[in-house]
Amino acid sequence: MSNSLTFVHRIEGWLDLLSKLCLIICAVALATLVATFGWLVWGRYVMNVTPTWVEQLGLLLVGYIAFLGAAVGIHEQFHLSVTLFRDAFGPKMTGIWRFIIDIILASFGGVMFVAGLELFAFGWETMLPMLNIPESFRTLAFVICGALIAIFAGFRAVFRVIYWKNGETYPDPVHHEEA
Amino acid sequence: MGLAILLGMFAGAVVIGVPVAFAMGIAAASAFWYEGFPLLITFQRTMSGISVFALLAIPFFVFAGEIMLHGGIAIRLVRFAGALVGHIRGGLATVNILSSMLFGGISGSAIADISALGSILIPVMKEKGYHADYAVNVTVTSSIAGIVIPPSHNMIIYAVAAGGGISVSKLFLAGVVPGVMMCLCLAVAAYWIAVRRNYPAEPFPGWVSVAKTGAIAIPGLITAVIIVGGVLSGIFTVTESGAFGAIYAVILTSVFYRTLGWKEFTIALTSAVRTTAMVMILIGFAGAFAYLLALYQVPDKLSELLLGISSKTWMILLMINLMLLVLGMIMDMAALILICTPIFLPIAKDLGMDPIQFGIMMLVNLGLGLCTPPVGTCLFAGCAVGRIRIEDAVKSIFPFYLAIFVALILVTYVPAVSMTLPALLGE
Numbered sequence: 001m002s003n004s005l006t007f008v009h010r011i012e013g014w015l016d017l018l019s020k021l022c023l024i025i026c027a028v029a030l031a032t033l034v035a036t037f038g039w040l041v042w043g044r045y046v047m048n049v050t051p052t053w054v055e056q057l058g059l060l061l062v063g064y065i066a067f068l069g070a071a072v073g074i075h076e077q078f079h080l081s082v083t084l085f086r087d088a089f090g091p092k093m094t095g096i097w098r099f100i101i102d103i104i105l106a107s108f109g110g111v112m113f114v115a116g117l118e119l120f121a122f123g124w125e126t127m128l129p130m131l132n133i134p135e136s137f138r139t140l141a142f143v144i145c146g147a148l149i150a151i152f153a154g155f156r157a158v159f160r161v162i163y164w165k166n167g168e169t170y171p172d173p174v175h176h177e178e179a
Numbered sequence: 180m181g182l183a184i185l186l187g188m189f190a191g192a193v194v195i196g197v198p199v200a201f202a203m204g205i206a207a208a209s210a211f212w213y214e215g216f217p218l219l220i221t222f223q224r225t226m227s228g229i230s231v232f233a234l235l236a237i238p239f240f241v242f243a244g245e246i247m248l249h250g251g252i253a254i255r256l257v258r259f260a261g262a263l264v265g266h267i268r269g270g271l272a273t274v275n276i277l278s279s280m281l282f283g284g285i286s287g288s289a290i291a292d293i294s295a296l297g298s299i300l301i302p303v304m305k306e307k308g309y310h311a312d313y314a315v316n317v318t319v320t321s322s323i324a325g326i327v328i329p330p331s332h333n334m335i336i337y338a339v340a341a342g343g344g345i346s347v348s349k350l351f352l353a354g355v356v357p358g359v360m361m362c363l364c365l366a367v368a369a370y371w372i373a374v375r376r377n378y379p380a381e382p383f384p385g386w387v388s389v390a391k392t393g394a395i396a397i398p399g400l401i402t403a404v405i406i407v408g409g410v411l412s413g414i415f416t417v418t419e420s421g422a423f424g425a426i427y428a429v430i431l432t433s434v435f436y437r438t439l440g441w442k443e444f445t446i447a448l449t450s451a452v453r454t455t456a457m458v459m460i461l462i463g464f465a466g467a468f469a470y471l472l473a474l475y476q477v478p479d480k481l482s483e484l485l486l487g488i489s490s491k492t493w494m495i496l497l498m499i500n501l502m503l504l505v506l507g508m509i510m511d512m513a514a515l516i517l518i519c520t521p522i523f524l525p526i527a528k529d530l531g532m533d534p535i536q537f538g539i540m541m542l543v544n545l546g547l548g549l550c551t552p553p554v555g556t557c558l559f560a561g562c563a564v565g566r567i568r569i570e571d572a573v574k575s576i577f578p579f580y581l582a583i584f585v586a587l588i589l590v591t592y593v594p595a596v597s598m599t600l601p602a603l604l605g606e
Contacts, residue, residue, distance in 0.1 A: 069456020
């Protein structure tokens with residue numbers, strides 16, 4: 001194996017770890033979401049006290065699940081795509097299309113990151129009701145999502161080029177789509 | 180020009196294979212930029228699209244479905260359905276359809292249905308002499324029941340895409356009769372093929388066995404009762420009932436059935452995260468996309484176009500159905516609900532159609548799209564589980580398509596099919 005491919009595998013390992021970390025954060029957020037809503041129902045009907053902060057916390061957590069999960073989706077390539085046309089012209093063209101898609105996604109991730117930073121700064125003075133933390137904490141998920149998309153898609157585009165130079169095709173993961 | 184940029188960028192990005200959610204985001208950002216709006220608006224719309232309280236139900240429904248899938252509910256439902264209808268000619272197909280109706284009604288996910296039931300029933304059907312294509316086709320087409328029979332997270336997506344003015348409990352009620360009717364149509368198609376191919380019937384195990392298997396399966400079915408009943412009775416909001424249903428499912432499968440260990444729990448959790456993220460990011464970017472569609476008056480323009488072709492209500496509804504069918508062949512359900520609802524719903528309303536009926540029509544229609552090539556997520560999943568090629572499966576799938584199409588036509592042209600139950604129960 002060439003040095004460049006060894007380098008790719010090492011970086012890929014770090015990216016996998018980053019993606020897994022995001023997935024764990026999302027899983028903890030989802031488990032917390034379920035538990036807090038269980039607490040909401042329990043509080044309302046058994047203890048006769050409705051914990052009003054649950055709904056706002058829920059909206060905050062679902063933002064993290066959505067945006068960090070979406071970034072994981074870019075890494076694992078599980079987002080819904082129309083692959084019919086992309087795959088219609090043979091493996092070589094498919095590889096080129098995939099490279100272009102990665103560049104587009106990395107650029108869009110960059111735009112999300114920059115715009116997200118502006119939103120982050122904009123929301124610092126506004127407090128989330130019931131939680132009393134800055135609105136920016138909600139935007140933070142979006143900023144991280146943009147950065148991660150740029151990183152995941154950008155590195156993959158670079159890896160594709162390195163694989164091509166070594167006469168190999170980048171091994172894309174199998175899709176797992178949901179309906 | 181702005182509209183051309185919006186639609187052109189979206190179509191171009193989708194065609195080359197950019198994920199649909201991001202294609203919507205890119206197209207919306209480009210159109211906003213062209214119109215001279217600050218780019219921030221795209222992302223503000225995306226964020227506010229996700230920050231809707233009703234949407235919190237989606238992760239709960241998805242998680243409850245995953246717990247059902249990994250927690251051993253499916254096998255108990257299959258045993259119950261087997262005892263109840265296995266003695267009919269081609270009985271395992273009827274068992275498959277009934278199981279889909281029961282399991283799909285709980286999980287609300289067509290893919291979960293195929294993964295859970297297909298992996299149990301397709302090998303058994305093949306072993307008993309049923310052809311693989313038949314086993315796969317029955318599994319794939321009956322999985323749509325999960326989308327139409329409540330609870331279904333796609334109904335929440337529709338309610339949100341429709342602008343939030345639609346009652347989810349009404350949608351839940353409206354989906355019951357069309358879902359059951361669709362399964363009956365599929366059962367007729369399956370029976371007809373079973374007789375032609377001389378498939379066997381299972382021996383009737385007796386009513387004691389039916390009662391026993393039913394008693395074991397009922398706790399699983401209660402999940403759906405909690406979710407739907409909680410919403411209809413007004414005790415819970417949709418979100419709370421989803422959370423309560425998920426908690427009940429975890430307790431049932433881990434404490435009582437003892438089939439949900441830590442490993443299955445984490446698989447269910449991470450799988451639910453993936454699905455939730457995929458759906459929520461679609462909803463987020465669709466918020467920005469739909470805002471622009473409204474800004475460019477796309478529904479009005481399309482309405483004018485359709486009325487220019489014909490002024491007859493039945494013809495316009497047929498055209499809408501055909502358009503949805505074609506789109507459903509190449510794109511997935513959640514994305515199409517989010518894109519097409521703001522476009523077609525105003526037209527349907529102008530024609531006097533109730534938004535609830537339109538929603539059910541759209542779900543049945545797009546559900547059919549999940550079973551059709553070239554892009555049919557359920558068909559692909561079914562073929563993977565059944566280990567047959569897609570070309571082999573579609574050769575004999577047409578009677579099943581016809582069955583769903585009959586159900587679709589009835590839902591479209593007979594309002595009573597979907598609207599009777601909401602009217603009867605006073606919702």
